[in-house]
Structures are given as structure tokens and as C-alpha cells.
Amino acid sequence: MTTYYTQDHEWLSVDGATATVGITDYAQGQLGDVVFVELPAPGAKLTKGGDAAVVESVKAASDVYAPVSGTVTEGNAALEADPALVNTAAETDGWFFKLTLADAGELSGLMDRTAYDAFIETL
Amino acid sequence: MVPFAGYAMPIQYEGIIAEHLWTRESAGLFDVSHMGQVLLPLTADAALETLLPGDIKGLGEGVLRYSLLLDAKGGILDDLMVTRRAGDLYLVVNGAVKAADIAHMRAAGLSVDERTDWALLALQGPKAVDALERLVPGVSALRFMRAAGFDWQGHKLWVSRSGYTGEDGFEISVPNAAAEALARALLAQPEVRPIGLGARDSLRLEAGLPLYGHDLDPGTTPVTAGLAFAISKRRKTELGFPGADIIMAQLLNGPPVKRVGLAVEGKLPAREGAEVFVGSTKVGTVTSGGFAPSLNVPIAMAYVDAARAADGTPLEIEVRGKRLAATVVPMPFKPKNYVRAANSEISA
Numbered sequence: 222m223t224t225y226y227t228q229d230h231e232w233l234s235v236d237g238a239t240a241t242v243g244i245t246d247y248a249q250g251q252l253g254d255v256v257f258v259e260l261p262a263p264g265a266k267l268t269k270g271g272d273a274a275v276v277e278s279v280k281a282a283s284d285v286y287a288p289v290s291g292t293v294t295e296g297n298a299a300l301e302a303d304p305a306l307v308n309t310a311a312e313t314d315g316w317f318f319k320l321t322l323a324d325a326g327e328l329s330g331l332m333d334r335t336a337y338d339a340f341i342e343t344l
Numbered sequence: 345m346v347p348f349a350g351y352a353m354p355i356q357y358e359g360i361i362a363e364h365l366w367t368r369e370s371a372g373l374f375d376v377s378h379m380g381q382v383l384l385p386l387t388a389d390a391a392l393e394t395l396l397p398g399d400i401k402g403l404g405e406g407v408l409r410y411s412l413l414l415d416a417k418g419g420i421l422d423d424l425m426v427t428r429r430a431g432d433l434y435l436v437v438n439g440a441v442k443a444a445d446i447a448h449m450r451a452a453g454l455s456v457d458e459r460t461d462w463a464l465l466a467l468q469g470p471k472a473v474d475a476l477e478r479l480v481p482g483v484s485a486l487r488f489m490r491a492a493g494f495d496w497q498g499h500k501l502w503v504s505r506s507g508y509t510g511e512d513g514f515e516i517s518v519p520n521a522a523a524e525a526l527a528r529a530l531l532a533q534p535e536v537r538p539i540g541l542g543a544r545d546s547l548r549l550e551a552g553l554p555l556y557g558h559d560l561d562p563g564t565t566p567v568t569a570g571l572a573f574a575i576s577k578r579r580k581t582e583l584g585f586p587g588a589d590i591i592m593a594q595l596l597n598g599p600p601v602k603r604v605g606l607a608v609e610g611k612l613p614a615r616e617g618a619e620v621f622v623g624s625t626k627v628g629t630v631t632s633g634g635f636a637p638s639l640n641v642p643i644a645m646a647y648v649d650a651a652r653a654a655d656g657t658p659l660e661i662e663v664r665g666k667r668l669a670a671t672v673v674p675m676p677f678k679p680k681n682y683v684r685a686a687n688s689e690i691s692a
Contacts (some may be wrong), residue, residue: 253542254361256635256642257611259664275664277613279360279635280542304611 226337372539380442399576418587419562463523468513510551552675
């Protein structure tokens, strides 16, 4: 399992052809208290860079873009009952959805943890 | 920190929900120095009455009145607080429109003294009185919408028992030179934590209080905004305020639209700009909306057609192509906790 990061502050953990996607701890800190997450339905086809989910914090709604292209297989049902999981466990239990990768080649443009940490240092 | 009205303002410190709940149970300190503090001579009361529908001539010393600057069509240019003091009229206006307000008053011949040498702190919450009384003895004797001068460490303060959170609390005008020291002294009190703009917005929304530039603008009137209480009794007979003909006709015949509170079903917040429907007919627009931390549900304010404004009316709000069920409910969403004077006439 390898975890990748994007400049839009998503992470994706890849296991074979399946990726689990969420937002980073840095992102949840910027958003503040999350009160609702709108997830893509299973079967939805996502395009890299296109709309994937919406995070509603107390202050605003924020779009989450698909870090790679693929077909959604599952949304995190736990977020419906407890959207604050995004704040307390952004990079573990607060995952958003799983998808089947359309093109594993898209992963090569993403950052690893070291690169992402260096990236957020520049913000 | 975000830019707002030319000031750098904090959105949040420890988090909007925590700050909101802390203010409701203890006391929160807000830096609201971006708001405009202006003085008018006492003799300006009659001239000020030509710009707003409140009774300023009859305002007692040390009493605050909530009022509305109006344009010729009765549209709201700003909402503000007016206090009669021993030697002047003290006005607090919104930061985003303070330059326009001052220009508007000067154009009407008023002599306006903008006090940029004063900061403004708001201490809000049920324990605000305990914290402030410890530093400034005597403030606990003030009642809601009353104000007086006090001294703190040799600095002159003007303290009002007022605010915009729906809680008991105070607004403290303090010379800039002493503002940071006073803020730090307040934050050193065990009841007090600093609160950002985010919680200020969620607190006032729960209290049903409209925010200028969102729920109030020149397209709204005191009647459509549900602020007809700001039209003082004497002014309704004497008239002589801007847009009086339009406003009195709206009072008599009912306004075309009304500001209402909406309880939103589910967890998804409806935000400013979301459209309100009955079936396929658009009947209104959300002007403020979000998640209510004290109620744990989404709430909103909207302007809707008067025929759809009765409490209990079922409506739908469209958010990203989805229809959310909503119901018109009375405001405030959260009951207010003001410490009123025995004979208080104030309904703000």
C-alpha cells in the first residue's frame, strides 16, 4: 500500500487497482469544524481534477476534486453519522470514498509524504 | 486571518463550534474595532431623524436605540446603534459601510466626528458580567440597551450592555492606546476566551439577528426585514423619515416579501444565495445560512414571498441541484438571554 498526496490536499492510499481517498490533516485544519460531507455515489465515474465531493464546514462549502480518474466503489458511511471524523481522523477513519483506478499512470504525478510535507511548509 | 473592511480579522481561534458553545455557556471576547464609532452633537438629533425612523429626540440619556439608515425608497443603507450621552450622540455603524454612512450623514448637513482613536471590544455570554465586573466595578448595574462611562486603570471606557450574539454581554469602547491591555486583562479572566468572526456569525444567526450586506441591503426595508419595531411610535404619526410613504404602505397592506427563519431538514447546510421553492415556483432566496452549533442542525434566513412566510409553511431549498425540505419557523432559533430593565421598551 502506497499513499500519495495532491496539491489540493487530498491523500489517496493505493492497494492494487483500488484507492482510498480523503483530505489531509492540513486541509481539515484549514476548513475547521466539518458538519457534512457529500460523497459521490457508488458507480460514479470521476475524472482527475473534476468534482468528487463537497465538504461543508461551519463556515463554508468546499469542493474536493478527484485526485485521479476512476469509478467509485464505496463511500464512507461513518461520515454520515459523524462528519467530525474528518477533523479528528482525516487521514484514517475520516476517509471519503474508494475507487477503482482508471489509469494507474496518473499516480506518477502525485507527491509522496516527504514532498507533501515540504509543499505545505511553503504555504 | 482574513481581510475584512480593511482590517485583518481572525476567522477562528480554537474552532468555530468550540468558540460558539463557549460564548453561550461562559464568555467570549470579540474585537469589533472595525465597526465605526462616530459622534454627533446633541443638537443633531432632529437632523438625524431625517435619515432614520427611530425616535432620537425622545431617547433618554444612557439609552441605546437600534435604528436603520434609509434611502429615499425606504431601502436599508445600514443598521446602527444610537446612544444619547451627556454631551453627544454616540453611533456604532457597520465596518463595511462606515465610510458611506459618514458621507451620507455629512451630505445631510450633520457634523460627524469619526473616532478612529477608539477600539471596540465585545464581551458576550452569561458570564461576561462576572468577568467585566471584576475589572470594571459597577458595570453589572447596567441593564440591556443601557450604557455609561467607566474608568479602567486611568482610561475612560464607554460600556454598553448590548451585543449581537443573543447573549447577555457588553460592548466596550476603549482608547486605542489601552485596547490591547484591556483585551489581555479580559482574556486573563477564567470565564473569557477569544472568539473569531466565524462564531460571531453563527451566534448572530441562531439569535435571528440580520447581518448587513447579507440579510439587509438597499433592496430590503424595515418592513420586509421584519425590523418594523425600529420605526418608533412617534415617527409613525409624524413621519419625515426617508421612504416613509413606501414603508407606511407596507405596514398597512403588508410587504411583498418577508425575512423568515428556516429550519432545514437533514444535515446539509443551505448557504447564502440558495433559492427557495414551492414545487417549480421560486418563492425566495436564502440570505444567511449555515450550521447552528447550539442546535446541531442547519438553519437559514431567507426572504420569501409574503404568502409563503407564515410559521409552519413547508418550503424547499435547492442546494447543488438537490431539494432540501425546510419549514418557516419563528426567530430567534435560540432564545435570547438578555438582562432587561424592569420597564424595558426595547425589542431589539
